[in-house]
Amino acid sequence: MNKSVMTTLERLNLTVEEIVADYRLVYRSRQVSLIGRQEALAGKAGFGIFGDGKEVPQVALAKVFHKGDFRSGYYRDQTLMFALDVCTIEAFFAQLYANTDLKAEPASGGRQMNAHFASRSLDENGGWRDLTNMYNTAADMSCTGAQMPRIAGLAYASKLYRQLETLQAYPQFSNQGNEVTFGTIGNATCAEGVFWETVNAIGVLKVPVVLSIWDDGYGISVPNEFQITKQDIYAILQGFRRENGGEAGFDLYQVKGWDYLALVEVYQQAAALARQEHVPAIIHVTELTQPQGHSSSGSHERYKSQERLAWEAAHDCLPRMRAWLVETGLADEEQLAVIEAEEQAQVRAIQRRAWEAATAPLRQEAAEAGQLIQALADSAGRQAQLQDLGRQIVEEKSPNRKQIMVAVQDALLATIDEESPARQALIAWQQEQLTRNRRRFGSHLYSESPQAALRVPAVAPVYSPNSASIPGHEVLNACFDAMLAREPHFIAFGQDLGRLGGVNLGFAGLQEKYGPLRVADTGIRETTIIGQAIGAAMRGLRPLAEIQYLDYLLYCLQIMSDDVASLHYRTRGGQKAPVIVRTRGHRQVGIWHAGSPLAGIINLLRGMHVLVPRNMVQAAGFYNTLLLSDDPALVIETLNAYRRKERLPDNLAEFTVPLGVPELLRPGDDITLVTYGACCPIALEAAERLSRLAIELEVIDVQTLLPFDTDGRILESLKKTGRIIFMDEDVPGGATAYMMQQVIEGQGGYYWLDSEPCTLTAQAHRPAYGVDGDYFSKPNVQDVMALAYELMNEADPAHYPPFS
Numbered sequence: 001m002n003k004s005v006m007t008t009l010e011r012l013n014l015t016v017e018e019i020v021a022d023y024r025l026v027y028r029s030r031q032v033s034l035i036g037r038q039e040a041l042a043g044k045a046g047f048g049i050f051g052d053g054k055e056v057p058q059v060a061l062a063k064v065f066h067k068g069d070f071r072s073g074y075y076r077d078q079t080l081m082f083a084l085d086v087c088t089i090e091a092f093f094a095q096l097y098a099n100t101d102l103k104a105e106p107a108s109g110g111r112q113m114n115a116h117f118a119s120r121s122l123d124e125n126g127g128w129r130d131l132t133n134m135y136n137t138a139a140d141m142s143c144t145g146a147q148m149p150r151i152a153g154l155a156y157a158s159k160l161y162r163q164l165e166t167l168q169a170y171p172q173f174s175n176q177g178n179e180v181t182f183g184t185i186g187n188a189t190c191a192e193g194v195f196w197e198t199v200n201a202i203g204v205l206k207v208p209v210v211l212s213i214w215d216d217g218y219g220i221s222v223p224n225e226f227q228i229t230k231q232d233i234y235a236i237l238q239g240f241r242r243e244n245g246g247e248a249g250f251d252l253y254q255v256k257g258w259d260y261l262a263l264v265e266v267y268q269q270a271a272a273l274a275r276q277e278h279v280p281a282i283i284h285v286t287e288l289t290q291p292q293g294h295s296s297s298g299s300h301e302r303y304k305s306q307e308r309l310a311w312e313a314a315h316d317c318l319p320r321m322r323a324w325l326v327e328t329g330l331a332d333e334e335q336l337a338v339i340e341a342e343e344q345a346q347v348r349a350i351q352r353r354a355w356e357a358a359t360a361p362l363r364q365e366a367a368e369a370g371q372l373i374q375a376l377a378d379s380a381g382r383q384a385q386l387q388d389l390g391r392q393i394v395e396e397k398s399p400n401r402k403q404i405m406v407a408v409q410d411a412l413l414a415t416i417d418e419e420s421p422a423r424q425a426l427i428a429w430q431q432e433q434l435t436r437n438r439r440r441f442g443s444h445l446y447s448e449s450p451q452a453a454l455r456v457p458a459v460a461p462v463y464s465p466n467s468a469s470i471p472g473h474e475v476l477n478a479c480f481d482a483m484l485a486r487e488p489h490f491i492a493f494g495q496d497l498g499r500l501g502g503v504n505l506g507f508a509g510l511q512e513k514y515g516p517l518r519v520a521d522t523g524i525r526e527t528t529i530i531g532q533a534i535g536a537a538m539r540g541l542r543p544l545a546e547i548q549y550l551d552y553l554l555y556c557l558q559i560m561s562d563d564v565a566s567l568h569y570r571t572r573g574g575q576k577a578p579v580i581v582r583t584r585g586h587r588q589v590g591i592w593h594a595g596s597p598l599a600g601i602i603n604l605l606r607g608m609h610v611l612v613p614r615n616m617v618q619a620a621g622f623y624n625t626l627l628l629s630d631d632p633a634l635v636i637e638t639l640n641a642y643r644r645k646e647r648l649p650d651n652l653a654e655f656t657v658p659l660g661v662p663e664l665l666r667p668g669d670d671i672t673l674v675t676y677g678a679c680c681p682i683a684l685e686a687a688e689r690l691s692r693l694a695i696e697l698e699v700i701d702v703q704t705l706l707p708f709d710t711d712g713r714i715l716e717s718l719k720k721t722g723r724i725i726f727m728d729e730d731v732p733g734g735a736t737a738y739m740m741q742q743v744i745e746g747q748g749g750y751y752w753l754d755s756e757p758c759t760l761t762a763q764a765h766r767p768a769y770g771v772d773g774d775y776f777s778k779p780n781v782q783d784v785m786a787l788a789y790e791l792m793n794e795a796d797p798a799h800y801p802p803f804s
């Protein structure tokens with residue numbers, strides 16, 4: 001063996017066996033890609049995406065990935081996942097075939113496309129496993145760049161676990177903050193804003209991240225020329241470089257993706273500094289290729305030139321590593337040929353096993369359905385038609401559940417006028433399968449653990465003659481103080497939250513009391529404020545992330561929707577991020593301080609709870625509930641309640657407000673008015689005035705939009721009144737339409753209506769500035785009165801003659 005190679009191996013602490021084993025893995029991973037693509041193109045998978053051309057840097061990365069570390073990456077990382085055994089090859093194929101057996105496909109139970117990796121942080125009961133004893137991978141998403149924001153938080157957790165004395169008592173989450181977060185991203189995705197926002201946040205937070213950019217020159221068909229200024233991400237990242245071993249900034253590395261030894265060296269250096277000194281690093285891995293093109297959706301010959309294709313063939317990291325092994329004498333042709341033959345055979349055998357495992361249960365279900373349909377044919381009039389249906393489903397080579405359910409329904413429709421035990425048996429089987437499939441594809445949208453928010457016991461507030469009346473912001477301040485005091489994992493951050501204590505002073509004085517790590521300021525970076533919370537929560541912390549105003553939630557709605565809200569669902573209960581997002585809105589003035597885009601929010605955030613407390617005592621009760629629960633939630637405080645005085649409950653730290661339970665604010669017999677948040681005082685004032693006109697409004701505060709009135713209390717009110725108005729400050733057809741659907745359709749309110757159900761909303765435009773702008777943009781007391789009166793006039797014109 002070449003002497004200089006030997007010296008390098010010694011320096012890097014590498015053995016020849018290890019290198020050959022790495023080559024074996026690189027080759028194996030390539031086989032997975034080749035066979036996987038064939039399987040997808042043969043129609044055995046809906047879609048296939050693979051990590052070919054990116055194998056060698058990933059075996060180098062795997063060497064420095066320790067237990068307790070986290071990966072937040074994307075669909076090209078199969079080799080890293082195989083190296084760490086986070087994903088076995090059998091599990092990779094199971095995911096390709098959408099196998100819904102969680103044991104076979106532990107990342108998502110068949111819910112995610114292939115190459116969407118996830119380790120299981122939670123046990124079967126939703127409790128945390130020892131994260132320091134496993135290789136962790138935050139669950140992948142298909143949206144490019146979505147893996148970035150949470151990197152800031154995953155790494156931030158290491159900083160807190162290292163620096164906060166009180167957290168040393170929780171060793172299942174961290175070994176003194178020694179964990180590194182490894183991010184991966186494609187070159188083209190570096191054109192997205194979320195990349196830059198995250199890089200900046202990591203630099204500001206000074207947290208241990210090693211971020212790899214896999215640069216293969218393209219984003220599907222679009223070359224770097226159209227993606228990145230100067231076509232060179234490394235050049236434009238230079239401003240982030242740490243100067244002369246200083247404190248601020250990143251260490252930047254550039255290395256060729258086929259150069260095994262150089263890669264090992266770079267990863268060793270970067271990971272050691274990140275681990276020991278929390279210095280972040282960016283590694284630009286260049287000259288990577290994509291031998292099979294982007295995915296199974298098309299071929300890259302359509303958009304890459306002959307020259308480029310020839311260049312890729314010459315730089316493909318697999319043959320280059322092979323040639324290097326032979327040239328340096330680390331391995332010989334014969335030895336490599338044996339390895340390759342073994343791997344070809346093994347991967348093929350594993351693929352076949354995975355296909356059998358994925359399809360056998362479906363054939364079994366098809367056989368059961370076929371037999372039941374056959375039995376129905378024997379007892380029914382339309383024998384030939386049913387026999388055909390039964391035979392077709394049984395003979396289907398790789399049936400899916402959709403085909404089975406279609407056949408069962410067709411059989412039931414064909415025998416609609418018959419009554420027989422065979423038909424009853426088929427109906428029973430259909431119902432059982434529907435229940436199973438709903439769970440198979442629908443479970444874990446919310447926590448199902450003993451800490452689920454809906455399981456937190458309600459504890460009523462206690463008042464005594466001594467209970468003080470204080471402004472709303474002081475109520476919250478006392479609440480947050482108590483939360484910080486009793487729960488060491490609870491941390492809070494946001495714009496102006498630290499030194500100032502928040503724009504409405506909810507955290508005033510708490511940074512001084514609990515220190516700048518537990519109550520922290522952040523930059524103006526809504527997406528990565530949420531990312532910081534997601535990552536921290538995935539590592540056992542309990543972050544409250546503040547978004548200064550509701551109107552700015554749109555900046556981070558994407559990541560809340562794609563990551564937080566879907567996390568528990570897309571891992572089928574394997575991961576959770578119990579983030580509390582706090583914001584405030586509704587009742588200030590102007591287009592961007594008084595909006596209420598609730599329908600957008602609740603429709604995008606299924607998987608989170610959305611709470612809309614009308615005052616700060618209710619808000620405090622919700623925060624107490626959330627801290628006891630492991631569900632993520634958004635709390636929207638109402639802007640005009642900070643200065644209003646409220647009585648402080650004596651049991652401020654213990655009382656809880658249950659989710660999904662509306663509160664009756666004022667009883668009445670004539671019309672039910674359903675509302676929430678800042679509309680509550682408006683509804684109450686209108687009710688007071690209407691009472692003088694002999695119209696009694698029953699005012700109900702729903703309090704939480706997600707979940708919505710879980711016990712059907714609004715229906716009980718509607719049964720009494722027969723008339724209902726849904727009111728809020730969203731646009732027409734917004735969250736009022738949702739509330740109407742929940743009550744009229746969901747609770748069966750339709751059957752109790754004496755008048756048409758109404759909505760009272762803001763105008764379709766944004767709220768105009770000023771008192772009058774607000775008055776004519778939002779529903780006001782006079783609007784409520786006019787609508788309520790109109791309903792009564794229609795019902796009883798003699799008693800309620802038209803007044804205008």
Ligand SMILES: Cc1ncc(C[n+]2csc(CCOP(=O)(O)OP(=O)(O)O)c2C)c(N)n1
Nearest residue numbers: 076142143144186187188189216218219220
């Ligand atoms: C937000 C978003 N936009 C577009 C896509 C479609 N898409 C999937 S992969 C991809 C290209 C990504 O290129 P790059 O980041 O260089 O990674 P590579 O696939 O080359 O490894 C695109 C445009 C997506 N998944 N998500």
